[in-house]
Amino acid sequence: MKDQVVSGAPSSFPAHPYRKAAVIGAGSWGTALAVTMARAGCAVSIYGRDPEVIAEMNTKSTTERFLPGVSLPGNLTGVTDMAQALEGAEAVLIVVPSRSVREVSRQVAEHVPAGIPIAVCAKGIEPDTGLLMTQVAEQELNGHPIGCLSGPTFALETALGHPTAATAAFPFSYGDRLKPHDSPAVRLAVSLSTESFRVYVSDDLVGVEIGGAVKNIIAIACGLMTGAGFAENTRAALITRGLDEMKALAEALGGRRETVTGLSGIGDLALTCSSATSRNMALGQQLGEGLSRAQCFEGKPVVVEGELNAISVTDLARSLKVAMPI
Numbered sequence: 001m002k003d004q005v006v007s008g009a010p011s012s013f014p015a016h017p018y019r020k021a022a023v024i025g026a027g028s029w030g031t032a033l034a035v036t037m038a039r040a041g042c043a044v045s046i047y048g049r050d051p052e053v054i055a056e057m058n059t060k061s062t063t064e065r066f067l068p069g070v071s072l073p074g075n076l077t078g079v080t081d082m083a084q085a086l087e088g089a090e091a092v093l094i095v096v097p098s099r100s101v102r103e104v105s106r107q108v109a110e111h112v113p114a115g116i117p118i119a120v121c122a123k124g125i126e127p128d129t130g131l132l133m134t135q136v137a138e139q140e141l142n143g144h145p146i147g148c149l150s151g152p153t154f155a156l157e158t159a160l161g162h163p164t165a166a167t168a169a170f171p172f173s174y175g176d177r178l179k180p181h182d183s184p185a186v187r188l189a190v191s192l193s194t195e196s197f198r199v200y201v202s203d204d205l206v207g208v209e210i211g212g213a214v215k216n217i218i219a220i221a222c223g224l225m226t227g228a229g230f231a232e233n234t235r236a237a238l239i240t241r242g243l244d245e246m247k248a249l250a251e252a253l254g255g256r257r258e259t260v261t262g263l264s265g266i267g268d269l270a271l272t273c274s275s276a277t278s279r280n281m282a283l284g285q286q287l288g289e290g291l292s293r294a295q296c297f298e299g300k301p302v303v304v305e306g307e308l309n310a311i312s313v314t315d316l317a318r319s320l321k322v323a324m325p326i
């Protein structure tokens, strides 16, 4: 099944939006999602480790380091206590870098009652195990519907209200008794729907997650080529061949090739490979210009998932005998 449309205002769609949600991770994407959900009418608690970031959210309604120029809605509350953030939450979004998803899932498991849906919003493959982020969460969180949210979504643009679309994927069959409009994918889609943010639903977690994990690596390659002085022909070739690699890996893992032609595949690949707003593309570009890795990160510890995941994706592809030359 391709991405399915959940369109229209939340009130016109026959699904119940979540009234209270918790976002775990108060960086740029976690906060952008929290802002979007709060604007859609949900009371959101966002958990962050840094007391200064959380204090700024609560006292000034801003987070200048992560989303400069964005005013946070009043129904969004920052907390530094995870149990407090999760109390009463009807849905949980885990929005930390891929390397922290296992640890955070384990912590979340201590505080959330069974049955509460968990959406993992990190993009990556776990090193050593080769597991998708939702599979990592599944190992740590028993008895929860687990899905993901992914797509071409720069955090700041999303929070500034630029028209943006993403895909929510959960197994539709979870619990057997669920009607489609009660599925966590649909409820999450509705809970995130605003005038500027539109969410499509899918049940192909593998297809969606592989797109998100692999596009970061292709974006580094595009950056490398740009930094080295090559231009549009080279980028188009990398995007097109990169898409083919994504499809092959998704299929080898049981996902659908057509999912990769959706927002979380070609959509995110096109976005991330076209703009130095992308941290992955920017890193590649600097390396291509001849900077050392240490120089690229000097004074700014940023999350560059493609760098962390180039090895885990390559290992996974090799173990499945999927050719991924880029």
Ligand SMILES: NC(=O)C1=CN([C@@H]2O[C@H](COP(=O)(O)OP(=O)(O)OC[C@H]3O[C@@H](n4cnc5c(N)ncnc54)[C@H](O)[C@@H]3O)[C@@H](O)[C@H]2O)C=CC1
Residues within 6 Å of the ligand: 024, 025, 026, 027, 028, 029, 030, 048, 049, 050, 066, 095, 096, 097, 098, 100, 103, 104, 121, 122, 123, 124, 153, 154, 155, 156, 302, 303, 305
């Ligand atoms: N920034 C963006 O435009 C988008 C990012 N993503 C994905 O979202 C994930 C997070 O990225 P960003 O928010 O951009 O990174 P970020 O660097 O802006 O923020 C990461 C946050 O996670 C927190 N964190 C890290 N480890 C933690 C732990 N163990 N416990 C609690 N908090 C922890 C950090 O303190 C920081 O606040 C990545 O996988 C990224 O690929 C996905 C779509 C868009």
Ligand SMILES: O=C(CO)COP(=O)(O)O
Residues within 6 Å of the ligand: 123, 151, 152, 153, 154, 155, 216, 219, 268, 271, 272, 277, 278, 279, 280, 281, 303, 304, 305
């Ligand atoms: O995933 C993203 C946009 O969809 C963000 O990309 P970067 O991590 O490369 O900035």
